[in-house]
Each structure stands twice: as C-alpha cells, then as structure tokens.
Amino acid sequence: MERTFAFLGPRGTNTEEAARLIFRGENDAFRPYRTIPDCLEAASEGKVDYAVVPWENSLEGSVNLTLDWIIHKIDLPILSELIIPISHQLSCAKREHPLALSDVTKVLSHPQAVAQCHEFLRDHLSHAEIEYVSSTAEAARLVSEHVEEPWVAISAMQAVHTYPVTLLKENIEDVENNFTRFIVLGKESLVLPEAETHKTTILVTLPSDFPGALHQVLSAFSWRRLNLSRIESRPTKTGLGNYHFVIDIEHKMDDVLLPGAFAEMEALGCQVRFLGTYPVFIKKRNGVELSLRS
C-alpha cells in the first residue's frame, strides 16, 4: 500500500533527505510542500498520510513555526523523530568545461547555510557576490538552470542528486555540531523498525496564578527519575508572560510512571496535552546508515 509523505520543499531539502533515509519502501511517495504549515495541513486534511517537518536545530534552536502550528492549529500525534547531521555541498551547473573557484561570480544559498560556511567562503570565494534565496534546494535549482553563468550553490546532498548540478566541493561547513531533528506526524500509525531510543512529548500549560508551577511540574518528573531532554517555552498568545511548555521525556509511554506524572501535573492545575510517544532514529555524521539498532 502506498504511503505518502509531505515534506518541506522544494525537492532536494534536508527534510527530504531525512525522510528518504528512513522511509525506503517501494511504495513510499514524497511530495514537496512550500511551507511548514502547508505540510502539516496536508496531513491534517488527509491529502497525504504523513508530514515530515523540521523540529529543532542544534545551532538555531527550535523551529517556532512547527511548535506554534502543533500548539495552536493542528491535532496530529508525533509518530517518529529523525536526527540527521547537516552538511553543506558546493555545486555548479553541469558544464562542458570545469569551473574554477576563482572564476565564480556568485554564490547562491539560504542565509543560514551561508553563515555556516563563513570560513570556506572567506578563504576561497571572497571575490564572489552572495545571493540569498529562500532555500538551499532553490539555490541548486537556480544554478542548474543558468548553465551559462559561473555561479555556485550551497545545498544539501539531496539537492545535488535532485538537480542537474556537479559537486565541486563536499562538506564545506565550518561547524561540526550541526544536527537537525525532524518529526513525522500523521493520523495513522506508522510501521517502523525497532529503535533503541524512545521519547514522549507533551505540552504543559501552567496555571497563571501559581508562581513556581514550573518547578512543581519538573518535580513530578524528577522524583520519578524521568529524564527530560528538552523544555521549550512558547507564548500562549494571550499576553506577555504566559507560556506553554513543550517537554520531551526520555521515556516511552507506559502504564504507571508517565500517567502518574500527568495526573500530578493536572492536580496542580496544569493542562497537559499528549503530543506523541515515538521512536528516535539517528544518523551519525560520517555514517552511511541511520542507526536503526534493532
């Protein structure tokens, strides 16, 4: 049976790369959507089975648009998390003669990718103009369509495979600690390999008249020895100083510990919304495969 995945497009993004690394069935189909809300709505309205969207980056932090749509707009559980290292590739259009870096006149990419390749650009392409475009995949597409121009793109490897470009230099990023977490959401459960790590994510809204409530919330986890791997605040949009907290718990949903913690938080006057319990798949840097430790 075909499974369809909406991903944050255009074709050739890191999101597509993450989705294709883990979902490799013959009947897995991937459809690019223009924005994160478009991806999430497509899954919510049943136009696709699942949505794959970025969730957090190790340098840039949480993806607020994903958080806000999950909090305010849609009601889809998180079914899986994919963590992949982010690398940047330099490419040019397929040409008759090779392109020397000294002849390049323009570098196209997304501002974040440009910032993450600062040293390489300073050392090898300081003579070239930088043009910011809406995504790294769009940069590769534009470069591929201007064969006559000595332009280069900085993009994900997925874009190098997607558009007719030639790889000039691999992994030109300055920083090694660049990972992105993607999540898969959908109404139907998802058949996945066994994973070593599981997480549960909840949304907690504190009572507004109870200072110290966050401390009490954390107590509910602490005394049960439940580790939290992330706690992220987002405004409730009802006024300054009111927040939702998105909390990742390093524990699969169970019958005792998590329900107990949730009940305790609710007794304190907090609202608790369950956002999903799911396996986590990690691709190591320099590793070929996602570590599907089964």
Place this chain on the structure above:
Amino acid sequence: MERTFAFLGPRGTNTEEAARLIFRGENDAFRPYRTIPDCLEAASEGKVDYAVVPWENSLEGSVNLTLDWIIHKIDLPILSELIIPISHQLSCAKREHPLALSDVTKVLSHPQAVAQCHEFLRDHLSHAEIEYVSSTAEAARLVSEHVEEPWVAISAMQAVHTYPVTLLKENIEDVENNFTRFIVLGKESLVLPEAETHKTTILVTLPSDFPGALHQVLSAFSWRRLNLSRIESRPTKTGLGNYHFVIDIEHKMDDVLLPGAFAEMEALGCQVRFLGTYPVFIKKRNGVELSLRS
C-alpha cells in the same frame, strides 16, 4: 551631555518608538542600525552609548537573534526594559486626492504585520496584492516615495510620523494581546525615572551529566519565594540537547537572596552569568504615557 542610542532601524520602527517614549532628553540622539547585531556591536564598540533592541514579543516569542548575540557575542549588561503595545497603522503617500481603499492595488509590509492584520485585509483589501518587505518602516518609506501609485503601507505610528505619508486607518490589527519587550544595553549606567517593577536576568548553563539539574536550579528560586517570569532555552551550539537557560527573576539584585541562589546553582555545577538588574517601564494600550510610576 549627549546620550546616543542605536536602535533597530530603519527610522520609524517600533524599536525607535519604544526608545523615544522613554528617553526624551534634549540631548538624546537616536541612530538607526540595519540589524540587531549591528546595534549591539555599536554599543559594544563605543560607537554609541546604548543599544535598544527587541527582546520578546507576546505572539512570536523570544527574539533569538538578540538572545544569541547576548549569549555568544557581546558582554553588555541590560540596563532597562521597555514594554509597549504593538499596533498597526494603514497609510498612503501624501496625495492631491484622497485614496479610497477600493482603489488600492498593493499593500506593503513585513510578513508578521500582514499576518496580524489578516481580518482587516480580508474584509477591506482582498483585491490588493500583498508585497512583503524587510520592515514595516521600510514599507512606509517605499509607499511615500511612490506618490503616483495607489499603494498602502502597514506600519508603526512612528513611521507615519517619520515619512511623508497620510494615515488612512488607525489600529487595524486583529489581535489585542500584542506587546513587545525591548531592552536597553550599554556599558555606562543609565539615569532613569523610578520604576515600580524591577527584574534581574541571568544565563544559566547546566552541567551536561546531571539530569534533573533544571529542577534543582528552579528549587534554588522556589524555596526563596523568588518568582521567575520567564525561562527560555537556547542551544549552546555544542550539540543537540545542550542548552543555556535565560531566566528572568522578578526581583532587584540584592545582597542576600539572589547571591544565595546563584551560589547554590554554582555549587550544583551550573555556570551562572549575570546579565543585568534593571527597571521595567510599561506603556499600556490606549495609554498615552509609559507608566512611570514614581
């Protein structure tokens, strides 16, 4: 003596409006800078005395660029906080004949302002094209320079006063709960009116091998009855899952409670960086003055 303030430009932004509301001395001079890092660097390098930058919005959340620059790049204390309501004004170029909304062909503004005036635009300007520009002030400037075009801008009132435009409709925003917190940073202390509210802001880095450390950190405040008004995580950029926490405490720096809490956190292996203790000034919606309760 002249005091110079760098603000997030161009002229006519909400940041300028906030700065001019509180700093009204004859010798207060305001200089627009293109980006938040440019503002902060100008104050850090002594080109101006103070920088005024956005810090948090009640709808959009924290301004990550400000957080990241304060955490990673500069070392300037926070000297004051200004909280102002955000309203959106519709204006057109100064023309010979009045402009009817039905004749408007294009609406220029920043994407966030457009999103916040969704209902007004749907009801009154659905026939017009939307053009996104880099700031609301830039929208007003562009509209003012194209007198021949039936264009309108959505901007802050400050921009309506700054550029040669005519106000067409006041306060066209859908949402009321839109406030922005701005902070003033600088090396030299700042002479300010008395304020009713004070805050202290710190940056806490948790030891990486100590799950539950955040709970312990909050305990240090909780048992001292120190209220926290905000806790915001930002990646340390050393890998996924490592965070700094920016914590706002509703308490002026003192000799006993806060130093005790800081020492306790340090004993737990946390790094604590003091970011400032400062008065808070609030402009009420529909109020003319900042509430400088002296």
